[in-house]
Amino acid sequence: MRIQEYLQKHRLVTDGAMGTYYAKIRNDDYAVCENALIEEPEIIRQIHIEYLKAGAKLIRTNTFMANRPALKITKEELVYLLKRGCEIAKEARIESNCDAFLAGDIGPIPEFARDEELDIIAQYKEIIDVFLSQDLDAILFETFSDDRYFGELSRYIKEKSPTTFVITQFCLNKSGYTSNGIRADKLLARAAARKEIDAVGFNCGISSGHMVKLIRNFQLPRNKYLMISPNAGYPEQMQNRLIYLDNASFFTGNMKKVLDSGVSIVGACCGTTPSYIRGIAKLIDNYPPVVLEENPKQTLYNLDSSQMPKDNIRNLSEISISTKKITELLKEGRKVIAVELDPPFDAEDTKILECAKKLSQLRHIDVITLADSPSGRSRIDSILMSIKLNSQTHMRVMPHLCCRDKNMIAMRSAILGAYINGIRNLLLVTGDPVPRDGRTLSSGVFDYNSIRLMEFVKEMxxxxxxxxxxxxxxxxxxxxxxxxxxxxxxxxxxAAGASYFLTQPIYSDEGIERIQLLKEKTGAKILCGIMPLVSYTNACFIKNEFAGIEVPDEVVNRYHKDMSREEAELVAANLANELIEKLWEIADGFYFMLPFNRVSLMDKIKIEKPHR
Structure with missing residues (x-):
């Protein structure tokens, strides 16, 4: 019998936690249960058997974290591990003499800024191919924070095995959002629109009590089965141990409410044990099957905004830092002028405030942009520095936000903080790597790249x-x-919402031609980067030590070691003026990166349409 046929007559109970239950048995919170497939297969087999005898009609392979980046294993080792996971689950089913479905369990593959989307998809397909070769009943994607890969992956599964049951589960917080800032009802709506997905739901992240509150706030998709697997509760750290309350009876009461809401598939996640599943199994026979509608007039009822838990954000448009956003200036067809200042390394902000006040007196400067600890060297936070500069100068500001230093939790907090303080313009970048001499003390986060960050802000x-x-x-x-x-x-x-681009410094005719080509091919709004080199030493340094910036020899040769500061600044300004003239018909604006915050250069640079 297939799962689809079973659900036409019954509701379905799944197993509970594997990872936390294994850690409890081992008395080691850091034990990796996937490694036990090789090292202690009997423990894993016994856990499967316990869940089956407790009443589970669907068990998941012990492969949630079985992927190459997470376990640091080769492709061959991964294939072997996945097959062992399937074999042990099958052995448990036979030994327990319990008739149950088997699902291949897939968790999120860790991603970093350098990863390409196609490579990640290929890794998921490697796992899928093994599961399909093992003739499992279902493939379950669980604890995901978005659905970016599910369209392609679910099609891939169904093309190879049309009868395989495909389940996607998302991990929510108490407010009904994933860690990527996507709201629960949106994820359900997207899943309901994908014909290849058979069931969708939520697992992990929150307790059974919070799960009940969330799913009661919206009506379920009527053309998809829903699967719900909450945690036992919220753990407490006690002497280096994570302790979950043993609240199986309370959990069962909440799962009754989940079943009352029309959920077809119920199970449990972190902190649960076979006793939790035993409680659910006693309930399940009292519930008739959920009947799906193939073509409902309304696949998903929208969430009532008054019911949906959300962050309490005021409408703060009245305190917007600038009268016009950068995009509005670009739409006017004028050349937008941005000047970058580097926040100080220490708590002395007098000089940067003086620089900002100087720029505020120049009418042609549209925005001050603040770098986010460039080169991986810690400086004053770009958002906080931007807020102070605005309060002192009333200039429009645009902080850089890079992916190097913050996970999504910290980034979301920073973005909310920027918003309530009136910031509306951002530059989102992946960020420079942490310098090698600092790696013994700190490491880059890089959980995502600039494109993913843009998608995150777009969602917010x-x-x-x-x-x-x-x-x-x-x-x-x-x-x-x-x-x-x-x-x-x-x-x-x-596509992720970027409205403009700021370029690396341009010095050559080849660079100008490349900008023209990129504009023609993409139609993007581009602020062309200009870095006036303020000395011979500065020119040699940028040419020889900054990857990605091409400084021709003829530019360096316009400087010499013995020239004065004034002479060097004049050369820098002349070079900038020449570049502005060449770029005028191409650029949508100019982005000035001033070495050492040398704002005096802006008095010498002429930003005007060339006379020809």
Whole structure:
């Protein structure tokens, strides 16, 4: 019998936690249960048997974290591990003499800024191919924070095995959002629109009590089965141990409410044991099957905004830092002028405030942009520095946010903080790596890249800031060898909501021609980067030590070791003016990176249409 046929007559009970239950048996919170498939297979087999005898009609293979990046194993080792997971689950089913379905369990593959989407998809397909070769009943994706891969992966499964039951589960917080900031009802709506997905639901993240509150706030999709697997509760750290309350009776009472809401598949996640599943199994026979509607008039009822838990954000459009966003200036067809200042390394902010006040006196400067600890060297936070500069100068500001230093939890907090303080313009970048001499003390987060961060802000704009959203841009290095890859990445950023690009410094005619080509191919708004080199030493340093910035010899040769500061600044300004003239018909604006915050250069640079 297939799961689809079973659900037409019954509701379905799954197993409970594997990882926390294994850790409890081993008395070791850091034990990796996937490794036990090789090292202690009998423990895993016994856990499966316990859940089956408790009443589970569907058990998951012990493979949640079985992927190459998480376990640091080869492809061959991964295939062997996945097959062992399937074999042990099958052995448990036979030994327990219990008739149950088997699901291949897939958790999120860790992603980092350097990872390409196609590579991640290929890794998921490696896992899927093994599960399909093992003739399992279902493939379950659990504890995901978004659905970006599920369209392609669910199609891939159904094309190879149309009868395999496909389940996708998302991990929510108490407010009904994933860690990527996507709201629960949106995920259900997207899943309901994908014909290849058979069931969708939520697991992990929250307790059974909070899960009940969340699913009662919206009506379920009527053309998909729903699977719910909450945690036992919220653990407490006690002497280096994570302790969950043994609340199986309370949990069972909440799962009754879940079943009353029309959920077809119920199970349990972190902190649960076979006693939790035993309680659910006693309930399940009292419930008739959920009947799906093939073509409901309304697949998913929208959430009532008054019921949906959400962050308490005021409408703060009235305190917006600037009268116009950068995108509004670009729409006017004027050249937008941005000047970058580097926040100080220490708590002395007098000089940067003086620089900002100087820029505020120049009418042609539209925005001050603040770097986010460039080169991986800690500086004053770009958002906090931006807020102070605005309060002192009333200039429009645009902090950089990079992916190097913050996970999504910290990034979301920073973005909310920027918003309530009136910031509306952002530059979202992946960020420079942590310098090698600092790696013994700190490491880059890089849990995501700039494109994923843009998608995250785009989602926040929809959910929280729809009346007055952020506008944001991305970084553009036009000097890469493969122009098609540059274009592809630009288009991905634009699809993720990027409204403009700020480029690396341009010095050569070849760089100018490349910018023209990129504009023609993408239609992007581009602020061309200009870095006036303020000395011979500065010119040699940028040329020889900054990857991605191409400084021609003829530029360096215009400087010499013995020139005065004034002479060097004059050369720098003349070079900038020449570049402005060449770029005028191409650029949508100019982005000035001033070495050492040398704002005096802006008095010498002429930002005006060339006379020809």
């Amino acid at each position: 704009n929809t959910e929280h800031f729809s009346q007055d959203p952020f506008v944001y841009g991305g970084a553009l290095n036009p000097n890469g060898v493969n122009v098609d890859k540059i274009i592809e990445r630009m288009e991905k950023k634009m």
